[in-house]
Amino acid sequence: MSSSENIADHVDGSKNLAHVLGFMESSAKLVHDALNSQFASRDDRAEGWQRLNSAMRYSLLQEGAKRFRPSLALMVADALGESQDLVLPYAGAVECVHTYSLIHDDLPSMDNDDFRRGQPTCHKKFDEATAILAGDALLTDAFAWLGEAYAKRPEVAVRAIVELSRAAGSHGMVGGQAIDLRAQRGDATEIEELRLMHQLKTGALIRAAAVGSAIICEATEDQIEDLSDYSAALGLAFQVADDLLDFDQARPEAGSYCAMLGPEKTREFLFELTDEALEAIIDWDERAETLRSLVLYNRDRSR
């Protein structure tokens, strides 16, 4: 039994699963409505402009979007005793950045995916040029949204913008995607490179969802640090749980933890990361219960 289960035992697992799922469902609705109103359909003066708006809305408002990152941002507000409304624009901006990254990752020259969430990908539904522009626009408009929503608290706004842009740019998500692209072509992906790739490609934005939300809530530096540790471990734990779920012994996928470590050691790693996440917020009060439940939910979804 790993040490993580010792900490994990303090949390009541059965009621937490329902709680997390309920929280994520209601956050998903909040976020959907915020995105729907921020990116309203428009009767623009030119056909191409309307098409761009349609493509942005198509990818942004798709059914089946889990809204994991914005939900995490709302959970952080909850844990800090702040209203979800306060962080909703930040949560929405993070989801715009996530959606743009999915649109661009799906492109023919990248992962060349025809479907996402059971629907045609943006470039399949529209066309490649429109998909590239829809991604570009979502990324850019996210920063305008942030700046406008938090203009009255400019210190907070700037810090959150720096957090999000650093997490999304060449030192974060885009850097991770660049590593991933080349690693797929190469053969020997080292475990360290794999970890770095995941930290940048998915971890950085998950961390920014939590840390940026804490900045908006004007959390203390200690709280921000705790949340940074928590979300860094959670982000990697999510990836590892995905690897376990997708693992097929007969066809081990290159560049997955399971293929490198085997399923048993991968599960151990998941327990360690779960422990790390729980430990980061061990001193937090009961308002952090949803954050705790989330890591346990993640640990158990791959069983």
Added chain:
Amino acid sequence: MSSSENIADHVDGSKNLAHVLGFMESSAKLVHDALNSQFASRDDRAEGWQRLNSAMRYSLLQEGAKRFRPSLALMVADALGESQDLVLPYAGAVECVHTYSLIHDDLPSMDNDDFRRGQPTCHKKFDEATAILAGDALLTDAFAWLGEAYAKRPEVAVRAIVELSRAAGSHGMVGGQAIDLRAQRGDATEIEELRLMHQLKTGALIRAAAVGSAIICEATEDQIEDLSDYSAALGLAFQVADDLLDFDQARPEAGSYCAMLGPEKTREFLFELTDEALEAIIDWDERAETLRSLVLYNRDRSR
């Protein structure tokens, strides 16, 4: 003789041309050095990450880049009696956004250009996926740069970020490119749609270069409004001058002012816009001389 020449006559044309070219040359050097240091080559831990950095630097630091937008930002600082150093990060961020737009516009699914400034385009030199990511990263990193450079003046920083992101996103540059893509396929591009397309595709970012710089310099609202009028007219005047330069009577290019208005009326339009730009800053003192020279230089380059 159009009324624009009445205003224009107050400015000494001959010495101004040399002055503008000298200013732009020295700004180009300043901007190049700022970009070179902000996006330093890195010994990153993964091949794909290094390749991304190389692609960003390849497009950003190319010889022959005119640096028109950042030069304009520096001219505005001059006209306001502020140091060029103050606005250099903003000017650099604007150039990052411009460079990202060129990389994406050149892609096979967009304009499919193999060369720019006599060099292979980013996707030709590297590959399509890397070019998309290099553009994404330049756009994103521009906002991080702005936030970090002006963190000590957060009100100014947020306002400049909103200015730049609004100019670049779906209500600005990306919207203009979306209109342009569809208009090329259609036949009857109306003059109003053409003007809207140019306003968004090139005008918005040129305006943001001037207005954002004024925000950074903490100009008065009146000054910002003057510069907004000035740069809106200048941006369109640049496009019209380009159309005149490119005009070939034997093969009038669809979607150009010359094809729609004929060269004579197009030249009249250029003189009107020049007048509009000069009039917007008519009350400004001699420190605005470079701004004045710039519109005259533009007017005369198509003769």
